[in-house]
Amino acid sequence: MNVVWGWILAVLAVAVGYASYGWPGVVLAITVIVFWMLLQFSRVMRVLRQAGQAPVGHVDNAVMLHSKLHPGMKLLEILPMTRSLGQKLADDPETFAWTDAGGDRVVLELVGGRLRSAALERAADCPSPGN
Numbered sequence: 001m002n003v004v005w006g007w008i009l010a011v012l013a014v015a016v017g018y019a020s021y022g023w024p025g026v027v028l029a030i031t032v033i034v035f036w037m038l039l040q041f042s043r044v045m046r047v048l049r050q051a052g053q054a055p056v057g058h059v060d061n062a063v064m065l066h067s068k069l070h071p072g073m074k075l076l077e078i079l080p081m082t083r084s085l086g087q088k089l090a091d092d093p094e095t096f097a098w099t100d101a102g103g104d105r106v107v108l109e110l111v112g113g114r115l116r117s118a119a120l121e122r123a124a125d126c127p128s129p130g131n
Helices: 003-021 023-052 062-068 075-082
Strands: 087-090 094-099 105-111 114-121
Touching (some): 003 023, 062 114, 075 114
16 A cells, blocks of 8 residues: 555544544544554564574575566565565665575565565576686
């Protein structure tokens, strides 16, 4: 959901609460809004806690992860799929990488917390460090 729509719905809930029940309706609307915000905060903390407990930059299967990604995805949607935090490669644009046990790697570019591009680097395509 777009942030603007969220704020419009919140203001609308307060207005409807006031029109329907007066000040008790406003209090109820604000209570519901705060509850919703706490649910969102709890969701973010759960995703970050789960991702923080795994090895950085590791994913079970890079090919499967790459097939599930599409431009515009939020980082909060990507982290549950990877179940780990990505290895940071660059700052502008934010670039993160996840590698699987076979050596395949997914490199993601994020702009504004949203996926701009995803590239799959196969282990067979990458030059070995000894060459």
